[in-house]
Amino acid sequence: MNPDALSPTNTPVLIVGAGIGGLTLGALLEKAGIEYRIFERAKAVKPLGSALSIGSNVMPVFEQLGILDQILKNAKPFPFSTGYNEQREATRILDYSPSEKIGGYLPHIVSRPILYDILAKLVPPHKIIMGKKILSFAQNHEGVMIRCSDNTSYHGDILVGADGAYSAVRQSLYKELNKKGELPKSDNMPLPFNSICLVGQTRPLDPELYPHLKDWHTWFETTIGEGKPYAWVTFTTKFNTICWMVLRHIDDKARELESSFRNSEWGPEAADSMCKEVRDFPIPRGTLTIGDLIDNTPKDMISKVMLEEKLFDTWYGGRTCLIGD
Numbered sequence: 001m002n003p004d005a006l007s008p009t010n011t012p013v014l015i016v017g018a019g020i021g022g023l024t025l026g027a028l029l030e031k032a033g034i035e036y037r038i039f040e041r042a043k044a045v046k047p048l049g050s051a052l053s054i055g056s057n058v059m060p061v062f063e064q065l066g067i068l069d070q071i072l073k074n075a076k077p078f079p080f081s082t083g084y085n086e087q088r089e090a091t092r093i094l095d096y097s098p099s100e101k102i103g104g105y106l107p108h109i110v111s112r113p114i115l116y117d118i119l120a121k122l123v124p125p126h127k128i129i130m131g132k133k134i135l136s137f138a139q140n141h142e143g144v145m146i147r148c149s150d151n152t153s154y155h156g157d158i159l160v161g162a163d164g165a166y167s168a169v170r171q172s173l174y175k176e177l178n179k180k181g182e183l184p185k186s187d188n189m190p191l192p193f194n195s196i197c198l199v200g201q202t203r204p205l206d207p208e209l210y211p212h213l214k215d216w217h218t219w220f221e222t223t224i225g226e227g228k229p230y231a232w233v234t235f236t237t238k239f240n241t242i243c244w245m246v247l248r249h250i251d252d253k254a255r256e257l258e259s260s261f262r263n264s265e266w267g268p269e270a271a272d273s274m275c276k277e278v279r280d281f282p283i284p285r286g287t288l289t290i291g292d293l294i295d296n297t298p299k300d301m302i303s304k305v306m307l308e309e310k311l312f313d314t315w316y317g318g319r320t321c322l323i324g325d
Helices: 020-032 059-065 068-073 097-103 112-120 168-179 252-258 272-278 290-295
Strands: 010-016 036-040 051-054 075-077 080-084 090-095 108-111 128-130 134-139 144-148 153-161 193-201 220-224 230-236 242-249 302-308 320-322
Touching: 010 020, 010 144, 020 036, 020 059, 020 112, 036 153, 051 112, 059 068, 068 075, 068 108, 068 112, 108 112, 134 168, 153 168, 168 320, 193 272, 242 272, 242 290, 272 290
Parallel strands: 010 036, 010 153, 036 128, 080 220, 153 320
Antiparallel strands: 051 108, 075 108, 080 090, 134 144, 144 153, 193 242, 193 302, 220 230, 230 242
């Protein structure tokens, strides 16, 4: 059946982006009995990515959705994190136990694909329309309309942009507000980035060879590079995998070289050369290095992405609002 046929002419809430934010909002509207549709530009969901840290402040949302037990079953808490130097010496410990006293839960680490699958089960498939690239939208006091690249359009009462760092909804909203002179100057500046991130998640490892996988909590460990613009992080998961990230802080010259690289989606492109650069970086477990983790990580689970850094002032306008990334 054509999924467009399942979309009513007028839906109260139009959500652009079927990522974690868009799915969570859809699940909440589903539970509240409010009609909605989610539009995703990708034709299929890629089960990629590493893991997410979930703070205690988010747990009540999962509780309301009835999935908290599933989340906790698939997650590991981290009561502290440890920082190291390149000699594998611990230099600092951050204690997260106060968050449990304040919010009732410790922060948890959960695999991003697992969290995505749990949320996706709360949204009926016919309410997610894939392959819809949003070109623009129009709004007035009566409603809002989105226009797609395949010449389809959809009407609603409220539009929510949950479509990532390079949000088409935000760009259209800002263009509209800028014409009216209502957009702050800072929001009209290009989206800057100061770091490149290489990220991956190993296949399940043998706990006998990696004993710290047996512990009830996540080992969240950070190493700061000495005399180099790098920092790297490892953290263990519920399913005997190790998630790892290597951050490269870039200066103005490096930023110019990377300026043509714009990849806001997870994927293995452009990662190989950076993998070679960071192989020898030590991690605080015996004589292990980042290279050992790379060798135990499927290639399609390694991504190189930009880390955009900006605080926007404008998060809504008219009948349109944005969810941050």
